[in-house]
Amino acid sequence: MLTALLVMLGLAILIGASLGYASLKFKVEGDPLVEKIDAILPQTQCGQCGFPGCKPYATAIANGEADINCCPPGGDDGIHKLADLLGREYKPLNAEKGVEKPKAVAFIDEATCIGCTLCLQACPVDAIAGAAKQMHTIIAPLCTGCELCIAPCPVDCITMETVQETVDTWKWRFPTFQIKPVNTRTAA
Amino acid sequence: MNAALRKLFSFNGGVKPQTHKAESTRTPIVPLPLPPVFVVPLHQSVGGTPIPLVKPGQKVLKGERIGAADGNYSAAIHAPTSGTVVAVEPRTMAHTSGLSMLSVVIEPDGDDQWLATEKFPFQSAAPDEVRDYLRDAGIVGLGGAVFPSHMKLKPGKATPMKTLVINGAECEPFITCDDMLMRERPAEILRGICIMRELLQAEEAVVGIEDNKPEAIASMQTAAATMPYVQVVAVPTRYPAGGAKQLIRVLTGIEVPHGQRSTDYGVQCFNVGTAYAIHEAIELGRPLISRIVTVAGHVDTPRNYEVRFGTPMDFLVQQAGLKTGCDGFVMGGPMMGFRMPAFDVPVVKATNCVIAATPALFPPPPPEMPCIRCGECARACPTDLQPFEMYWHSRAKNFGKAQEYSLFDCIECGCCAYVCPSNIPLVDYYRFAKTEIWARERQMEAADSARQRFEARNERIEREKREKAEKLAARAAATRATAQADAGSAPSADGADDAKKALIAAAIERAKAQKPATAEAPAVADASTQD
Numbered sequence: 008m009l010t011a012l013l014v015m016l017g018l019a020i021l022i023g024a025s026l027g028y029a030s031l032k033f034k035v036e037g038d039p040l041v042e043k044i045d046a047i048l049p050q051t052q053c054g055q056c057g058f059p060g061c062k063p064y065a066t067a068i069a070n071g072e073a074d075i076n077c078c079p080p081g082g083d084d085g086i087h088k089l090a091d092l093l094g095r096e097y098k099p100l101n102a103e104k105g106v107e108k109p110k111a112v113a114f115i116d117e118a119t120c121i122g123c124t125l126c127l128q129a130c131p132v133d134a135i136a137g138a139a140k141q142m143h144t145i146i147a148p149l150c151t152g153c154e155l156c157i158a159p160c161p162v163d164c165i166t167m168e169t170v171q172e173t174v175d176t177w178k179w180r181f182p183t184f185q186i187k188p189v190n191t192r193t194a195a
Numbered sequence: 196m197n198a199a200l201r202k203l204f205s206f207n208g209g210v211k212p213q214t215h216k217a218e219s220t221r222t223p224i225v226p227l228p229l230p231p232v233f234v235v236p237l238h239q240s241v242g243g244t245p246i247p248l249v250k251p252g253q254k255v256l257k258g259e260r261i262g263a264a265d266g267n268y269s270a271a272i273h274a275p276t277s278g279t280v281v282a283v284e285p286r287t288m289a290h291t292s293g294l295s296m297l298s299v300v301i302e303p304d305g306d307d308q309w310l311a312t313e314k315f316p317f318q319s320a321a322p323d324e325v326r327d328y329l330r331d332a333g334i335v336g337l338g339g340a341v342f343p344s345h346m347k348l349k350p351g352k353a354t355p356m357k358t359l360v361i362n363g364a365e366c367e368p369f370i371t372c373d374d375m376l377m378r379e380r381p382a383e384i385l386r387g388i389c390i391m392r393e394l395l396q397a398e399e400a401v402v403g404i405e406d407n408k409p410e411a412i413a414s415m416q417t418a419a420a421t422m423p424y425v426q427v428v429a430v431p432t433r434y435p436a437g438g439a440k441q442l443i444r445v446l447t448g449i450e451v452p453h454g455q456r457s458t459d460y461g462v463q464c465f466n467v468g469t470a471y472a473i474h475e476a477i478e479l480g481r482p483l484i485s486r487i488v489t490v491a492g493h494v495d496t497p498r499n500y501e502v503r504f505g506t507p508m509d510f511l512v513q514q515a516g517l518k519t520g521c522d523g524f525v526m527g528g529p530m531m532g533f534r535m536p537a538f539d540v541p542v543v544k545a546t547n548c549v550i551a552a553t554p555a556l557f558p559p560p561p562p563e564m565p566c567i568r569c570g571e572c573a574r575a576c577p578t579d580l581q582p583f584e585m586y587w588h589s590r591a592k593n594f595g596k597a598q599e600y601s602l603f604d605c606i607e608c609g610c611c612a613y614v615c616p617s618n619i620p621l622v623d624y625y626r627f628a629k630t631e632i633w634a635r636e637r638q639m640e641a642a643d644s645a646r647q648r649f650e651a652r653n654e655r656i657e658r659e660k661r662e663k664a665e666k667l668a669a670r671a672a673a674t675r676a677t678a679q680a681d682a683g684s685a686p687s688a689d690g691a692d693d694a695k696k697a698l699i700a701a702a703i704e705r706a707k708a709q710k711p712a713t714a715e716a717p718a719v720a721d722a723s724t725q726d
Contacts, residue, residue: 050642052649060649132648151645174238176637177292178630182563182623 040069047088051080052131053153055105060131074098079105080152111167112150113157117142119164126156126165201401201428204448206441208577209433210610212368212530214407219371219489219497224379226501227514233275233301233505234286237262239544240335241342243269249299253280256310258482261299264330270343271333273482275503278303289508289526289543293536301505312480322394325477332476333483333544338362338437338466339527341545344473347463348394357461358447359397361388361470363404363411364430364437367528370548372487373467375499377404377411380471381418387470388425390477395463400425402467403442407432434530435608439464441577453604468547488542490515492525492550502542509538512551525550529557530609564617572611572621578604582611586621589628594635597628605629674701 044065051061056077058064067073068089075089076098083100090097100107115126115135122140134150137143157165238244245262249255255274262272278301285295315328326345335341350356361384365373377384392400402419404412406429415427430436430445443462444450451457457464468486475481484503488511491497495516502511508524509517524535526546534552542549550556572582580601588597605625612621678697 045646048642049638050645050649052645060653061646062650131652132645133652134648149644149648151641172292172294174288174290174292174294174296176634177290177294178634179291179623179626181627182620
């Protein structure tokens with residue numbers, strides 16, 4: 008009887024100690040779910056979802072405070088991926104937040120630009136080069152197309168230009184299926 | 196070693212389509228006359244797009260560099276003839292997409308005058324200089340992959356180079372450009388092989404030629420008779436024996452595993468056309484401005500032409516006598532070729548063959564039927580993949596799974612689609628999946644870099660705010676301390692009031708001190724404008 012108790016006690020201490028050690032040793036920094044959600048979000052940092060960036064939106068989704076259909080740049084594809092990851096039901100994009108658009112980058116009309124730096128402050132990803140009273144320009148490969156620089160511009164010299172397909176980025180289309188016509192009776 | 200004694204190996208799979216090669220080998224290679232206009236696309240090889248060096252209105256000589264290699268992973272572009280640059284603008288590329296790319300449009304002056312060319316001092320130059328020279332001469336792989344050759348002409352770091360494999364197999368139906376080149380110019384090819392062998396420090400060079408080209412084999416063997424380290428070997432005719440990995444396997448027995456390069460095993464592979472181009476560049480100082488192109492299909496006299504890059508394809512095909520009823524051009528062969536978006540697209544470095552297509556020659560594909568998992572495609576696959584699995588996952592857009600089945604080891608040879616009893620265009624699915632995966636990777640990289648920059652920016656803003664606050668606090672503390680010191684032993688009851696007064700006094704002092712400075716500044720500015 009006593010031996011059995013001692014054995015159980017010993018085991019309890021041993022397992023408890025190892026669990027305690029493991030919880031310290033393999034402690035996960037941050038929330039892995041937030042990271043996973045953040046990896047799906049497009050990182051435009053546009054704030055169309057109502058949160059100040061993709062990470063805060065990811066945190067809100069993880070905490071159940073936000074819906075998964077609030078990200079227009081992520082589009083339908085993004086919502087499907089989030090639904091798969093979180094085991095939630097797919098919902099069409101929330102139209103209040105915006106519409107899915109083809110990828111575009113900002114373009115500054117350099118003749119009109121007065122060098123006010125307001126767009127520099129608005130750009131969430133530092134994709135605009137320039138300084139006070141100097142002409143500004145978009146570093147196109149870095150631009151995420153968030154459109155946050157358009158509103159602050161006092162002379163309206165920023166426009167969005169859709170990214171054109173090039174030979175290097177061109178994709179083969181999905182091979183279409185040829186549907187065999189089947190003789191069916193017409194209605195009427 | 197006698198070539199006849201060399202042990203040959205074989206690769207799995209492969210098919211034997213009708214070759215259609217006899218038609219275009221009856222007549223020798225002829226140089227193509229000058230077309231009315233050349234459209235030379237700047238991006239003709241794998242790697243960076245060359246930077247244009249010419250402006251509209253500028254006169255250029257034949258062989259003059261018009262596009263400089265962008266970095267080392269690129270190759271230069273040269274003027275195909277002497278003339279005037281009419282425009283540097285986007286023109287339709289010889290690419291299925293029908294997209295345009297920056298091209299140099301040259302109007303020939305008819306003189307066809309070479310830029311002063313001289314032999315490159317190959318023996319006295321350092322290997323790196325030779326490689327840079329080849330890059331600036333625009334030498335790329337002419338087998339179809341158009342990979343910059345100078346990048347491949349480096350001996351492996353770990354393994355010494357043993358065998359230099361020269362690809363003269365030319366397994367694809369209709370194409371005979373390498374065949375004719377080997378028949379007519381074997382000595383030049385062999386000189387190119389010697390240069391490559393020296394650069395790679397390879398022990399031996401082996402030329403593999405499919406045994407359906409006895410004339411080419413005989414011609415190469417005669418020319419190589421005096422070279423003990425070059426062997427000309429006939430390999431069995433089976434498509435795709437001309438694939439680099441397949442030919443290496445046939446000639447050396449080495450199977451290059453997934454994710455590794457043949458240089459890791461002491462083998463490197465080049466096309467015979469590339470060897471010829473290297474000879475032209477080094478010994479004659481002529482950059483790569485032309486190549487042999489087979490014209491076949493719906494024409495009066497299928498034959499091979501020496502065509503300069505930038506020649507419109509319709510001009511080329513008309514020389515061979517284009518018959519009526521052609522509904523498009525196919526660049527490359529019927530197995531791996533691409534249908535061109537227009538008739539006037541230019542001949543580029545990758546153009547080994549132009550087939551004038553007709554609905555009779557290339558009938559529309561029969562309706563695609565469901566995969567019955569018969570496994571024919573797996574038996575035909577020369578890279579030992581499982582095409583039906585890759586097809587299944589590509590079709591379901593399950594790209595991760597498709598990659599697990601080594602989608603990127605697929606060489607798109609088309610054997611699987613050729614044997615498929617359900618007429619499934621398998622290669623189209625692989626191409627779709629590959630480009631889709633690349634697009635997603637690009638998107639992922641862009642998102643990662645945007646995330647990093649966003650986080651860095653937030654950190655910077657936080658840090659600046661903190662530093663500003665700290666600075667302000669420090670300054671306030673300093674003024675308070677001086678004010679208290681000034682007030683000295685003031686009664687403690689009025690201490691707070693005094694400190695406040697002292698702060699205000701200090702602020703006034705500072706403003707006064709700043710005033711003369713600002714008053715002076717405009718004066719200085721005025722003085723400078725008067726000067």
